[in-house]
Amino acid sequence: MIESLLIGFTISLSFQNIIYCFIGCSLGTIIGVLPGLGPSATIAILLTLTYKLDLTSSIIMLAGIYYGAQYGGTITSVLLNIPGEASTVVTCIDGYQMALKGRAGKALGISVFGSFIAGTFGTIGLSLLAPPLSELALKFGPAEYSTLMLLGLTLVIYLGSGPPTKAILICFLGIAVATIGMDPLTAIERFTFGSQSLLEGVDVAVMIMGLFGIGEILCMAASRELRGVRDVIKYSSKLRELLPDLQDWKTSIMPIGRGSLLGFLVGIIPGGGGVLSSFASYAMEKRVSKHPEQFGKGAIEGVAGPESANNSAVSGAFIPLLTLGIPTNPVMALMLAGFMLHGVTPGPFIIKEHPGVFWGVITSMYVGNVILFILNLPMIRFFVKIVEIPFALLSPLIVLICVIGAYSINNNTLDILIMLIFGVMGFLMRNFSYDPAPFVLGFILGRMIEKSVRQALIISQGSPLCFFTSPISMVFIVTTLFVLLSPIFTAFWKRHRLSMVS
């Protein structure tokens, strides 16, 4: 493995890839600083720009955007009480309180150190776990893949925001949209209404650019609150004052360690990712703390733990994508689209068929963490200035990049109109309280599920028993049922306990 890592480092440390990693990390941090525009939207917008790059460079840049956004989101959470990212919402609680007490520099400093330690931990975990998992993935057939993807969708719905019924409904809608185009097995047209452009189905990048890019712009255009600029808390940008002192380190080192481990494990779970890991870490830190009453009043553990967790989760989320080819959140779905744009499907064979890509991407995360560490400490003051860019100037530029990006995928103006439809859908989803994440994963996994389910049924000559005879798929089915039925069991148990008490 050391040999493979060395090969990876020779790729990721090439001048070209360091530059792309730097661009990705900087863009991610800038985007993370801007409230509203998340990594999904940014990656969707920039996906088409990576067309001309080679696969490794483009994935390195996209991954840089993802973990850069986690760093950047913290800055506005601490200084403005506006989470730049959903995964830094929890940082607002104690980070902003620390800022009000004149400890903004310490909060930002510990989050940078915590993120660096957690990011490095996550990347080491990814390097160690990904190869054995891809060996295991070789034992997967269509039945195992079908049940695993079913479990993935169930977890996304269960762990996602909003009511599960709405999440399931919107997930099915995503699967329905995925059936547009040629049938994956027989190549017969479905729901194309004679349009040649729809034969290949709706393009993932066009859909995501619309749903997240244009959808976000429409939402921000509708919301007057986000259009203004808020007051920034004054703080010193001297490097010495950003560094946590010995007492801060003593208080934070264990939360950073726990957050790193928890974030990594949550990141691997489909539907997990930065948001869930940061909330889970905050809850855990509050529970294990000797002074839980200080949480919400500026406890440094409330910043160190969640910030470490959300960065570690980024590395964890790469494991199912690289070993099984299954995205666990919308950003990973975009990464998958990035791979597919270059004709490579991630999965168990990627290590053997594209070792340079696999190890190059993994080692680039080490490089990316160092870049972000160097970038974030001295440049926090500069990044804060980005918040002051008015929406009025930013939004037309984003719209222009989106329309050109959508057109350039197939050189077809119909894609611009399809993107607009998804943009309106994204806007309506947010307004009618539907989380777009299950839609995206339903869309991405829908095609895969249909193909796997039908292949499994064809192999078993139409017998659905094939899903229950394999031990691996049985494990996934039992876990899926457990996840689905757990709210009923919890409600029953609560009622039972209440009746016992009364």
Place this chain on the structure above:
Amino acid sequence: MANKKDFSSGFFLFLVGLLFTFFSIRHPMWSKSGPDEGLFPLVVAISIMGFSLIVVGKSFFVAQPREREKTSEGQKRKIIIVLKTPIIYYIMLILVYGLLLDKMGFLITSAVLMFPILRFVEKESWKVTLLVGFGSIITSYILFVRFLGVPLPRGIVGIW
């Protein structure tokens, strides 16, 4: 009183499911070798209808958010505000961009998109509009056409 947002969205998605069902049943469902191309979309469409009915049903039991409880006059005012918001202009201008790009070419269509957004939707001064408008169009031209080699349409005018 039903939660109007859930009711209307659930009902709309029920119709979408119904439409998908209608088009799914036109395809064969099962053959000797196993499931055919119509079965999976049909199952998905029926699931959409089922879950949308649950959302509609639940909307009668979920309380209407307080902020949404408004008089008919208030609702009418809200509709006018929504129509006045920049959303409609953004949608219309992107639609126009999609329809004109092939005929008018990249540069003219981009100007048609950027200048009205900056000047009339975002209410920027003429100076800022021209500066940001030209700046972003030229930058994106260099990035996409020169650097990335994207063949953007020249249109009937014959310029980019």
